[in-house]
Structures are given as C-alpha cells and as structure tokens.
Amino acid sequence: MLVSSCFLSFCFGSLTSFSRIKAELNTSVNHTADIVLELAALDMMDIDKIIAITASNSIPVKKLENPAFSANELRILDSGEKLVVNTGFLYSRIVVKTNDTYLEISINRMENTFTTYITRTGIVLLLAALFSILLTFFSSGITLRPINELISATQEVAKGNFAVRLATVYHNDINRFISNFNMMVMELGQMEVLRNDFVSNVSHEFKTPLSSISGFAELLQKSELTAEQREYAEIIVYEANRLSKLSTNILRLSKLENQEIITEKVLFSLDEQLRRCLLILEKKWAAKNINLEIYLDKAAYYGNEELLEQVWINLIDNAIKFSGDGGEIIINCTETDEADEAGKKGVVVSVKDSGTGMEEHVQKRLFEKFYQGDSSHASEGNGLGMAMVKRIVDMCDGTIEVNSQKGFGSVFVVWLPLDSEE
Numbered sequence: 176m177l178v179s180s181c182f183l184s185f186c187f188g189s190l191t192s193f194s195r196i197k198a199e200l201n202t203s204v205n206h207t208a209d210i211v212l213e214l215a216a217l218d219m220m221d222i223d224k225i226i227a228i229t230a231s232n233s234i235p236v237k238k239l240e241n242p243a244f245s246a247n248e249l250r251i252l253d254s255g256e257k258l259v260v261n262t263g264f265l266y267s268r269i270v271v272k273t274n275d276t277y278l279e280i281s282i283n284r285m286e287n288t289f290t291t292y293i294t295r296t297g298i299v300l301l302l303a304a305l306f307s308i309l310l311t312f313f314s315s316g317i318t319l320r321p322i323n324e325l326i327s328a329t330q331e332v333a334k335g336n337f338a339v340r341l342a343t344v345y346h347n348d349i350n351r352f353i354s355n356f357n358m359m360v361m362e363l364g365q366m367e368v369l370r371n372d373f374v375s376n377v378s379h380e381f382k383t384p385l386s387s388i389s390g391f392a393e394l395l396q397k398s399e400l401t402a403e404q405r406e407y408a409e410i411i412v413y414e415a416n417r418l419s420k421l422s423t424n425i426l427r428l429s430k431l432e433n434q435e436i437i438t439e440k441v442l443f444s445l446d447e448q449l450r451r452c453l454l455i456l457e458k459k460w461a462a463k464n465i466n467l468e469i470y471l472d473k474a475a476y477y478g479n480e481e482l483l484e485q486v487w488i489n490l491i492d493n494a495i496k497f498s499g500d501g502g503e504i505i506i507n508c509t510e511t512d513e514a515d516e517a518g519k520k521g522v523v524v525s526v527k528d529s530g531t532g533m534e535e536h537v538q539k540r541l542f543e544k545f546y547q548g549d550s551s552h553a554s555e556g557n558g559l560g561m562a563m564v565k566r567i568v569d570m571c572d573g574t575i576e577v578n579s580q581k582g583f584g585s586v587f588v589v590w591l592p593l594d595s596e597e
Contacts, residue, residue, distance in 0.1 A: 476591065
C-alpha cells in the first residue's frame with residue numbers, strides 16, 4: 176500500500192513539473208542559438224571561439240559534418256534563421272548557419288534539470304519503497320502473529336489436544352477473542368474428561384454383571400435344552416463376551432491415554448514375539464486357509480513386551496479378519512539404518528494383507544476411537560483396536576502408517592526406535 180502511494184505521488188509530481196521543465200529547457204536552447212547568431216553577425220571571432228564561449232555541459236554546441244537538409248530547410252538556414260531540426264518528447268535540436276558552417280545547439284540528456292529531477296526522485300522513490308516494504312514486513316508480522324498462533328492452536332484442538340491455551344497480550348479486541356477461545360477449549364476439555372470418566376466407569380460396572388451373565392449362560396448350555404434354547408444360550412454367551420471384551424478395551428485404552436511413561440521395560444526378541452502372536456492367532460488364519468509369508472530378521476527391542484504384543488495382535492487379527500479364504504498375509508521385520516531426529520536407529524515391522532482394502536476417507540479416521548469403516552457393523556470389532564495401536568506406538572516414540580486401496584488390500588508399517596537398555 177505504501178509502495179503504491181509513493182509511486183502514484185511520484186507520477187503525479189512528474190506530470191505537473193513536466194510542462195514547466197520542458198519550456199525552460201527549450202527557452203535555454205533558443206537563447207543559446209540567438210547568442211551564437213549574434214556573435215557570428217559581429218564577425219569578430221572564428222567559429223571555434225564562438226563554440227567555446229556559448230557551449231556548456233547542459234547545452235552543447237557542435238559542428239555538423241556533411242549535414243543533409245531538404246531544399247526548404249536550406250532556404251531557412253541561408254536566410255539566417257534558426258531551424259528546429261528535431262523536436263522530441265522533451266528536447267529541441269536547433270541548427271544555425273554561420274560562415275558556411277552548420278552548428279547544432281541541443282540539450283545534453285545526461286546534464287539537465289529534468290534528468291537531475293528524475294534521478295533524485297527515483298532514488299527517493301526507491302528508498303521509500305524499501306522502507307515501506309520493511310515497515311510492512313515487520314508490521315504484518317506483529318499483526319498476524321496472534322492469528323498464526325490461533326491457527327496453530329485450532330489445529331491442536333482438531334487433533335484432540337484440549338490442553339492448549341493462548342496468552343492474552345495483544346489488543347483488547349484480540350484479547351477478547353483469545354479469551355473466548357481459551358474458555359471454549361477449557362469447556363471442551365472438561366466435556367472430554369466427563370465423557371472418558373463416564374465411559375470408563377460404565378465399562379467397569381459392566382464387567383461383573385457381564386461375567387455373571389456369561390457364566391450362567393454357559394451353565395445352561397450344559398443342561399438338557401432344546402435346539403432352539405441352546406441356540407439362544409449361545410447367542411447370550413457370544414454377546415456377553417463381546418460386551419466384556421468391549422469394556423476391557425475401553426478400560427485399557429483409558430489407562431493408556433492417562434499414561435505418559437512406559438514402565439516395566441525389558442530387552443526382548445521382537446521377531447520371536449511376532450512368531451508367538453501368529454501362534455496365538457493360528458486358529459483364525461488356519462480356518463481361512465490363509466497363506467503366510469514371514470520375513471523376520473533378528474531384532475532385540477527394549478520396551479514393554481505386553482504393550483507391543485497388543486499392537487501385533489491387533490494388526491495381524493485385522494489382516495486376518497479382512498482377508499478372504501485363501502488370502503495372503505506378508506509380515507516383515509527388519510532393522511533400518513534410517514535414524515529419527517534424536518539420531519536413534521529403528522526397527523520396521525510391516526503387516527500386509529490381500530483383503531478388502533480401505534477407501535481414503537476410512538484411512539483418515541482409522542485411528543479414531545469407536546470408528547469403524549464398516550458402517551453396518553457387520554464385521555466383528557468395536558473400533559478401539561486401532562486407537563490402542565496408535566496410542567501404544569506414540570508412547571514408544573514410534574510411527575505407524577497405513578497404505579490401502581479399496582479391493583487391493585492394506586499394509587501397515589510400524590517404525591520403532593531402538594533404545595539402549597538404561
């Protein structure tokens with residue numbers, strides 16, 4: 176804005192001064208030409224002397240060698256009059272004839288009032304532009320700082336971080352906006368705490384009656400029942416176990432979300448743990464005749480063995496669940512030379528299946544609590560497994576990525592830093 180103002184001011188000033196400067200320059204040329212003609216008429220000095228007396232840096236006087244004029248122009252010069260040879264946008268060139276010599280009186284384009292004016296004004300304009308750019312840069316940084324901080328804070332809230340707060344150190348209007356934002360985030364945080372506490376408490380209270388229902392239903396199955404009654408008892412046991420598993424996963428995830436430090440770390444073989452997880456799930460993958468391809472390098476990992484086992488169980492179980500009969504699952508485990516920002520090397524574990532795959536919108540919400548890509552809930556699950564996987568991997572300072580395409584299977588890649596035993 177300031178640069179535009181300077182430029183417009185420069186243009187307006189130049190236009191208003193142009194006519195006056197042009198008239199002054201042309202007057203000076205005409206006046207010099209008159210002096211040349213007067214001195215030549217006196218016939219008291221030669222041409223070189225006249226040139227030396229009348230010429231100056233701003234208005235040079237020079238001889239014309241082999242000039243080419245029209246008949247009309249020659250007539251004017253022979254009569255002793257001044258001939259305006261060329262009138263440009265700003266400058267005039269006048270030719271006179273003295274003693275059979277043609278002299279040209281003009282303006283030195285590099286030495287005149289208008290050139291000086293343009294040069295000085297251009298320098299002032301350049302300095303003003305630089306100053307305005309610097310002023311705009313610093314002022315915009317100060318003005319946009321609270322907006323940038325607010326954008327960063329809203330991004331954190333969108334990720335589920337309700338502990339973010341902004342400092343009120345700006346203008347009153349911005350302070351009110353920031354105060355309202357802080358109040359909103361605080362209310363959202365309290366609602367999240369109440370929701371988590373409610374879900375956790377309800378899940379805890381469910382466990383005992385669900386165990387009783389499941390136990391009595393199993394006892395009923397051992398008694399003499401009709402086929403229809405036995406089917407009902409099996410449904411009761413199945414649903415009671417499913418609710419019990421849901422409440423267990425909720426309590427486990429709630430504990431993980433309130434835990435920041437991983438305890439009970441030990442040094443164990445990661446490749447052997449993956450083999451054990453495959454044995455635990457053998458009944459499931461064998462029932463579908465799934466072909467397993469296992470490429471496990473030896474990898475010693477220092478961490479919580481029980482937590483990592485939950486990660487592999489969930490990933491492999493999902494690969495089995497969404498693979499059809501005769502499908503294929505490929506599991507890789509290898510150390511990598513790539514290091515994180517802290518310089519730690521890591522181990523990469525990938526689980527690839529040939530199942531149904533996922534659409535892009537499902538992948539984006541895959542690690543949210545209670546989210547299931549199958550909106551009909553036809554497949555077994557409660558939407559907590561992947562949330563637990565993400566939380567455990569984050570607690571291990573690792574990363575998890577998913578690459579999937581509908582109808583072409585999915586691959587999950589987990590990177591974990593290799594900590595030395597402390």
